[in-house]
Structures are given as C-alpha cells and as structure tokens.
Amino acid sequence: MNFQPAAISGNLVSRTWSGDMIAPLSDGGQGTAASFVSKTFEHDGTKLPAELFISALGLYRCFINGVRVGSDLLTPGWTNYDDRLAYQRYDVSNLLKPGLNRIEIWLADGWYRSPLMWGAQAIPNCWGDRIGAIADLIGADGTVLSTDTTWRSGVLPILRSGIYFGEIYDARQENCVETHGTEKLAFDKALLVAHETAAVRELRPLTAVENWTDDEGRTIYDFGQNAGGYIRYTVRGTAGAEVRVEHSEVLGPDRHFDNRNYRTAAAHTVYTLRGNGDETYAPHFTFHGFRYARVTIKGDAKILAIASIPISSVPEPAGGFTSGNALVNRLVENTIWSQRANFVEVPTDCPQRDERLGWTGDAQVFAATACWLSDSQSFLRKYLRDVMADQREDGAVSHFSPDPTRLHPANFPGYAGSTGWGDAIVVIPWVLYTHYGDRAVLSECLESMVRWVDFVWSISDGPLVRPPSRWGDRGFTFGDWLQPVGDNRKPRPTIADDCAATLYHFISTDLLARIAATLGEHALEEKMKQRANEIRRAFTNEFITPAGRLAHNDQTSYALAFLHDLIPAEHRQAAQQHFRQVIIDADYKIGTGFIGTPALLPALTKLGMDDLAEKVFLQEDVPGWLYQVSKGATTIWERWDSMAPDGTIYEPDMNSYNHYAYGAVCQWLFESVAGISPSPSAPGFAEVIVDPAPIPSLSPVSAYHDISQGRIEAGWHCDGKKVTYVLTLPEGCIGWFRPGKRHQNPSLNGEPVVEEAVLAPGTHRLVFSLPNS
Incomplete structure (x- = not known):
C-alpha cells in the first residue's frame, strides 16, 4: 500500500493527499437537495488490494459500482471543522471489477451546515456554506484515483436533509444524473486526521411491541425503548404514494402522540415511492431520538415491515450491574440506553430536539459512569480536543463543544x-x-487546564468566585442546574451561584495539583496546592458558620463539600448532623441538580450514612431516580419532574426524556455498592480499591467491568447482617481491601483480616458483618 503517515501526534494521524476538496456545482446551498460527485474509471482487476481514503465537508456516503462502501454512519463525523476534519480508510478491493468502474460520493449538509442551536436563532452554515468531498483511491501498485475537477456532479433523490430537520427522499429520482461539474475548494489538507474514535454503527433492530391507529387514520408504533437512531421500513405501493414518519419520546395522558418537546426540530422523514415492488427506506444523513413513531400514508401504499434502528459510537457494553430490585436494574439499563443515544460522535445532552449539543457539564459529571458502562477512552479524548479548540483566549471553556457560537458570537454571545x-x-x-492509565491525555490537556483555572480565579480576582447573574456576562454560571426546590409555597434550600462556583473552583484547582504531580510538573503542583489551600480557607470563612452549618444548608453544598474534604475537622461532626437533617427534612427526596446529584450518594457513603443513602436512592417519589422508572421511563430524564404522576408532560419547551446526566449515579453503584474502584496510584485498574458498601435491600448484587487485562466480577448477598462478597480479578490486576466500620469481623478466603489485605488475580471470598444500626 502507498500509505505513509505524514504526522502522528497522540493518536492523531495525518497523511499526504493527492486529491483536492471538490464541491458539486449542482449544490443549491443549505436546505436544498443533496448532491453527489462521481467519476467513471478503468480498472484491469489486477491492482489489488485497493484502499479508499475519504472525507467530506458535510456528511458523505460512498458507493463503488452501486455498492455502499463500509457501514459507518454519519461520516466523516462531527468535530470543530476549522480545527480538525476526520477521514476514513476502507479496503474496497472486493468492490472493484475489470473494466469500467464508477465511484459516487453522496453529500449532505450534516452538522457542517445544518442549522444548529435552537429556535429562531439557529445558525445555518456554521462551519461553511459549501459541501465537498476529498478522496484518494489507491491501488496495490501505488496508482491513485483522486478527486479533482474532472469529476462530475448532480442532485440526489434526497430533496432535503438536516440534523434537526430529518430527511425528504423521492425514490422516483433515484437515477442520479450527472448534470454539473465540480469546483476545487480552498481547503487546508493539514486539517485532515484519521477518525479519532470508533465509527457510529447500528445496533440490533427493535421491533414494535404495539401499534394502533389514531382518530385521523395514522398508525402509531411503540418500539418499547427510547433510543437514538431512525426508523427503517419496507413498503409496497404505487409510484407517488408518500410515507411520512414523525417521532416522539412519550405519549400524552390519553395515549396521544406528543412531541412538543422537540421544539422547532421537525425530526421527520418523508419517502415518496417509486412504485416497483418492495421498497426499503431509512434516512441517510440524520437521526432522531424517539420511542414512538407516527406513520402517515398518502396514496396507495402499505407498510410491510418496520423497526427502530438504534445507533451509537459506543454500541458494546463494558460493564453491568444487577440487583434484587427490578427498578434499580431498569435504572442501569436506562443509563446505558441514554449513553448509547447521546454518544453519537459527541457526548450530547439529548438526541431529539433542536439542540443535541456536547454540553461540557453533562459530560463532566457523567464521564466516570461512561467509562464503567462502555469503552469511552477514544470517544472522550476526541471530545476533549474539541473542548480545547473551543476554549476562548481568556481561558473560558465553552458551554458545549463543538461550539457553533464560537464562530458566530453575534448570535450567541x-x-x-x-x-x-x-x-x-x-x-x-x-x-x-484513572480508568485507562492514559497519561498522554493529561499532558495534552495540561495547558488548557491551567488556562481554565486561571480564568475562574480571574472572575472575581481571588479564591471566592462571585459570578454575574446575567446569562452571557463573563463568568456566568449555571450553578446546580435544575436543582429541585420542592413545594413552591415553602421551597427547599438550594445552593447559591457563588458557593457552587467556589466549590468547583476548588475541585479543579486541587485536581490540577494532583495532575501536575503525576506529570512531574512540580512548580505547577506547588502553585496549585497553595491556591487550593487559599480557596479552602476562603470557602470556610465565607460559607461555614461557627456552628458547622453551611451557608445555604442545601444537599448540594454538603455533598460536594464533604466529598472533596472542604469541611474543617472541627466542623465535621456538626456539619454531618446538619447534612443528615437536611435529608430527613426533605423526606429523603433528592435536592440536587446537575452538579450535586453525582456527589450526593458518594458523600453519604463516605460519611458512613448508609441508611440515608439507601432511603434516598430507593424512594420512588418525585424527585427521585426510581420515580421515572416507575413511570415507565426507558432512558434517563433531563428533569426530575419531566412527567407528573398523572402522566402530564411538564414544560415541553425544555424537557428531554433522554438525558444521561442523572445516570451518573451508576458510578456509585459500581464503586460503592459493588465496591470496586480504579486506584489513581496504579491507574488503568492495575490496582483495584475494594470497599463494598452493601445496601441490604438490594441483595443479591452482581457487577462486572471489562478492562484491558480482562474482566472484573464482583457480587454479594446478605443473610441477615452477614455479607458474603465474591470478587474475581484478571491477571495483571490486584486488589486492596482495608476494613472499614461497615466491615465487622472480616475474613478473606477463610483468614481474618486485621488491617489491610492484598488480593491477587483470581477469585476471592470476603465475609463480614454489617454493624448494628
């Protein structure tokens, strides 16, 4: 093969291209019919194997002699296209034939120029207004067929497509005619890098569990699972008949189709039949978030088969957790499905409405859970490069990445x-x-980390952060987004912006000191340690009363402060009692939002308040994790109160039923309930911290996690106060168990454990008793 990497940085691989980025002159601009570029060429059938290197501005699908190249979806993917553009590499040997061959590259708007953001302010042509393709087809002898202006172009039967819009397809126009030429675009080929993560792929199809006809004769299909993907169906009918598919996540109280929460996203497909036998269709350049599909047929046509096709960048699970509680098991499944639906090239907040953006807050709180449930290393590394590309000159990090607003600040300052x-x-x-032993990512991001913590310090020029209240002002914070307040006649206490911002200011500064130490950057380590101590002192003076009560007396403040050791020793006992009382006063209901929720149960477990952790986790009222499961949720909701007990949809203007953030509780299930954690001192699970915190009402518990060395398995069951815990570690992985107060009279493999035990690879049996309440 004639492939020689031109440059390698981290896992970024570039190459020398012969082809040019060419634009179809048939293209009418954003929102018009999709176009193709094509070339007919001679091949003698002997210059094999053959490889295709290909990318595009917009989205592409490639066909050689009418056969699709590969099965990857939404290629070339989504990055900050002014920073990096991915290319793909395919072996196409079996697609070539002796004599005349034809290569055709279909192009559509995709993320590159579909309107992004929400409502009337959506930004079209965000990264550019010209779609284009670049390709090198390389034979075994080094011969190259490349994109240049000798290629021709024409329009496709895809009359319109868009990420939020959906797709309109007219099968009567499938005879793609070359009507125009092509034009070479001014394009920096240095931006092209090999795809940095796994391709988006289809998962197993989901068949409908039920269907019915509404009052207007439209058929509604329930696929039983909210997912990110699209509908594929087979239809038979006359030419010109039309099939329209609309999508929704939920039904109204009377089982009526309701997708108001999609806002301005049309999120539909329209297919016009060519009328010659069975026809199978699925959209090419878009996807949706849905459980239900409403099918409207105009003309003479009949659906013969229909399925929901989930898609994801992380289709294979890397971990699982089950217990004796069916609702908890479903909660874990819901989290997995939300991750799959939202890990499509970028960790998005939701897959359905006019948003679908890579919100940094959601990704930050969920990252560890993501790594437990799937191999997310390359996916999140790719995302971090977009975060760094979007970072502002003053060090501010975008609210989401890739960030459409960075290039269009007038729309969203x-x-x-x-x-x-x-x-x-x-x-x-x-x-x-910690999860993968990826030291390189620390080095790659270090400069951006420093710029970020310096930016936060600069907001108020000191350790206390006092953010402005107006959205868009420098240093504005979302605080503990969507923190529930309870009864509006007597709302529960919530954290203030200055406290939330200062807490996270400490978290990142303290963590940066540890990262600097890991990298041997000792001057930076010392600087960040001193700064973290200054923030700690300022936090104590500002937010902790002499009686040990936190200023806002809310669950988020206590959870984050305890979890990150911000409560001075002299205040810990009193603050812990205040924390306990706040939980009790809330009737064990959750009082935390996006940043507080992942910390709540780990903080209670750290403090030994297992009784509270159990009651908060397992209560089934709103707000609570199991409330949404009891209401039939199959993914994680954006809001604790996304649906009322009577089935009424709450606030459709900002209400997603597929948001993974609150699924971050699964990290606690693995690390506390199942008792296995990666050790920062020996990352990548070379060492495992073994510290089970059993919740007796969940018995029996079983968990697994696949790592590079093999599979870790952990499980336990309770017999009264007696806990039997079984752990299996693969070769190359050892465990450390140090008995705590919840491990009374522990024995390991029949021998008593006094202080600390090392668990070699293999299976171990740990028996202990829970303390009396």
Whole structure:
C-alpha cells in the first residue's frame, strides 16, 4: 500500500493527499437537495488490494459500482471543522471489477451546515456554506484515483436533509444524473486526521411491541425503548404514494402522540415511492431520538415491515450491574440506553430536539459512569480536543463543544465560562487517566487546564468566585442546574451561584495539583496546592458558620463539600448532623441538580450514612431516580419532574426524556455498592480499591467491568447482617481491601483480616458483618 503517515501526534494521524476538496456545482446551498460527485474509471482487476481514503465537508456516503462502501454512519463525523476534519480508510478491493468502474460520493449538509442551536436563532452554515468531498483511491501498485475537477456532479433523490430537520427522499429520482461539474475548494489538507474514535454503527433492530391507529387514520408504533437512531421500513405501493414518519419520546395522558418537546426540530422523514415492488427506506444523513413513531400514508401504499434502528459510537457494553430490585436494574439499563443515544460522535445532552449539543457539564459529571458502562477512552479524548479548540483566549471553556457560537458570537454571545461546565477540561482527563492509565491525555490537556483555572480565579480576582447573574456576562454560571426546590409555597434550600462556583473552583484547582504531580510538573503542583489551600480557607470563612452549618444548608453544598474534604475537622461532626437533617427534612427526596446529584450518594457513603443513602436512592417519589422508572421511563430524564404522576408532560419547551446526566449515579453503584474502584496510584485498574458498601435491600448484587487485562466480577448477598462478597480479578490486576466500620469481623478466603489485605488475580471470598444500626 502507498500509505505513509505524514504526522502522528497522540493518536492523531495525518497523511499526504493527492486529491483536492471538490464541491458539486449542482449544490443549491443549505436546505436544498443533496448532491453527489462521481467519476467513471478503468480498472484491469489486477491492482489489488485497493484502499479508499475519504472525507467530506458535510456528511458523505460512498458507493463503488452501486455498492455502499463500509457501514459507518454519519461520516466523516462531527468535530470543530476549522480545527480538525476526520477521514476514513476502507479496503474496497472486493468492490472493484475489470473494466469500467464508477465511484459516487453522496453529500449532505450534516452538522457542517445544518442549522444548529435552537429556535429562531439557529445558525445555518456554521462551519461553511459549501459541501465537498476529498478522496484518494489507491491501488496495490501505488496508482491513485483522486478527486479533482474532472469529476462530475448532480442532485440526489434526497430533496432535503438536516440534523434537526430529518430527511425528504423521492425514490422516483433515484437515477442520479450527472448534470454539473465540480469546483476545487480552498481547503487546508493539514486539517485532515484519521477518525479519532470508533465509527457510529447500528445496533440490533427493535421491533414494535404495539401499534394502533389514531382518530385521523395514522398508525402509531411503540418500539418499547427510547433510543437514538431512525426508523427503517419496507413498503409496497404505487409510484407517488408518500410515507411520512414523525417521532416522539412519550405519549400524552390519553395515549396521544406528543412531541412538543422537540421544539422547532421537525425530526421527520418523508419517502415518496417509486412504485416497483418492495421498497426499503431509512434516512441517510440524520437521526432522531424517539420511542414512538407516527406513520402517515398518502396514496396507495402499505407498510410491510418496520423497526427502530438504534445507533451509537459506543454500541458494546463494558460493564453491568444487577440487583434484587427490578427498578434499580431498569435504572442501569436506562443509563446505558441514554449513553448509547447521546454518544453519537459527541457526548450530547439529548438526541431529539433542536439542540443535541456536547454540553461540557453533562459530560463532566457523567464521564466516570461512561467509562464503567462502555469503552469511552477514544470517544472522550476526541471530545476533549474539541473542548480545547473551543476554549476562548481568556481561558473560558465553552458551554458545549463543538461550539457553533464560537464562530458566530453575534448570535450567541458569551457561551463560555460556567463553573461545573468548563471544569470538564480538568475532570475528564483525570477520569481517562484513572480508568485507562492514559497519561498522554493529561499532558495534552495540561495547558488548557491551567488556562481554565486561571480564568475562574480571574472572575472575581481571588479564591471566592462571585459570578454575574446575567446569562452571557463573563463568568456566568449555571450553578446546580435544575436543582429541585420542592413545594413552591415553602421551597427547599438550594445552593447559591457563588458557593457552587467556589466549590468547583476548588475541585479543579486541587485536581490540577494532583495532575501536575503525576506529570512531574512540580512548580505547577506547588502553585496549585497553595491556591487550593487559599480557596479552602476562603470557602470556610465565607460559607461555614461557627456552628458547622453551611451557608445555604442545601444537599448540594454538603455533598460536594464533604466529598472533596472542604469541611474543617472541627466542623465535621456538626456539619454531618446538619447534612443528615437536611435529608430527613426533605423526606429523603433528592435536592440536587446537575452538579450535586453525582456527589450526593458518594458523600453519604463516605460519611458512613448508609441508611440515608439507601432511603434516598430507593424512594420512588418525585424527585427521585426510581420515580421515572416507575413511570415507565426507558432512558434517563433531563428533569426530575419531566412527567407528573398523572402522566402530564411538564414544560415541553425544555424537557428531554433522554438525558444521561442523572445516570451518573451508576458510578456509585459500581464503586460503592459493588465496591470496586480504579486506584489513581496504579491507574488503568492495575490496582483495584475494594470497599463494598452493601445496601441490604438490594441483595443479591452482581457487577462486572471489562478492562484491558480482562474482566472484573464482583457480587454479594446478605443473610441477615452477614455479607458474603465474591470478587474475581484478571491477571495483571490486584486488589486492596482495608476494613472499614461497615466491615465487622472480616475474613478473606477463610483468614481474618486485621488491617489491610492484598488480593491477587483470581477469585476471592470476603465475609463480614454489617454493624448494628
């Protein structure tokens, strides 16, 4: 093969291209019919194997002699296209034939120029207004067929497509006619890098569990699972008949189809039949978030088969957790499905409405859970590069990446700099280091980390962060987004912006000191340690009363402060009692939002308040994790109160039923309930911290996690107060168990454990008793 990498940095691989980026002159611009570029060429059938290197501005699908190249979806993917553009590499030997061959590259708007963001302010042509393709087809002898202006172009039967819009397809126009030429675009080939993560792929199809006809004769299909993907169906009918498919996540109280929460996203497909036998269709350049599909047929046509096709960048599970509680098991499944639906090239907030953006806050709180449930290393590393590309000159990190607003600040000014969100640049690399031993990601992101913590310090020029209240002002923070307040006649206490911002200011600064130490950057380590201590002292003076009560007396403040050791020793006992009382006063209901929720149960477990952790986790009222499961949720909701007990949809203007953030509780299930954690001192699961915190009502519990060395398995069951815990570690992985107060009279493999035990690879049996309440 004639493939020689021109440059390698981290896992970024570039190459020398012969082809040019060419644009179809048939293209009418954003929102018009999709176009193709094509070339007919001679091949003698002997110059094999053959490889195709290909990318595009927009989205592409490639066909050689009418056969699709590969099965990857939504290629070339989504990056900050002014920073990096992915290319793909395919072996196409079996697609070539002796004599005349034809290569055809279909092009559509995709993320590159579809309107992005929400409502009337959506930004079209965000990264450019010309779609184009670049390709090199290389034979075994080094001969190259490349894109140049001798290629021709024409329009496709895809009359319109868009990420939020959906797709309109007229099968009567499938005879793609070359009507125009092509034009070479001014394009920097240095931007092209090999695809940095796994391709988006289809998962197993989901068949409908039920269907019915509404009052207007439309058929509604329930596929039983909310997912990110599309509908594929086979239809038979006359030419010109039309099939329209609309999507929704939920039904109204009377089972009526309701997708108001999609806002301005049309999220539909329209297929016009060619009328010659069975016809199978699925959209080419878009996807949707849905459980239900409403099918409207105009003319003479009949659906013969229909399925929901989930798609994901992380289709294979890497971990699982089951217990004796069916609702908890479903909660874990819901989290897995939300991750799959939202890990499509970028970790998005939701897959359905006019948004679908890579919010940094959501990704930050969920990153560890993501790594437990799937191999997310390359996916999150790719995302971090987009975060760094979007970072502003003053160090502010975008609210989401890739960030459409960065290139169009007039539309959305000030969309960067929120604490809890921008901290993704520090937190996610550390997660990748601990889970995968990825030291390189720490080095790659270090400069951006420093710029971020310096930015946060600069908001108020000191250790206390006092963010402005107006959205878009420098240093604005989302605080503890969507923190529930309870009864509006007597709302529960919530954290204030200055406290939330200062807490995260400490978290990232303290973590950066640890990262600097790991990298041997000792001057930076010392600087960040001193700064973290200054923030700690300022936090104590500002937010902790002499009686040990936190200023806002809310669950988020206590959870984050305890979890990150911000409560001075002299106040810990009193603050713990205040924390306990706040939980009790809330009737064990959750009082935390996006940044507080992942910390709540780990903080209670750390403090030994297992009774509270159990009651908070297992209560089934709103707000609560199991409430949404009891209401039939099959993915994680954006809001605790996304649906009322009577089935009424709450606030359709901002209400997603497929948001993974609150699924971050699964990290606690693995690390506390199942008792296995990666050790930062020996990352990549070379060492495992073994510290089970059993919740007796969940018995029996079983968990597994696949790592590079093999599979870790952990499980336990309770017999009264007696716990039998069984752990299996693969070769290359050892465990450390240190008995705590919840491990009374522990024995390991029949021998008593006094202080600390090392668990070699293999299966171990740990028996202990839970303390009396």
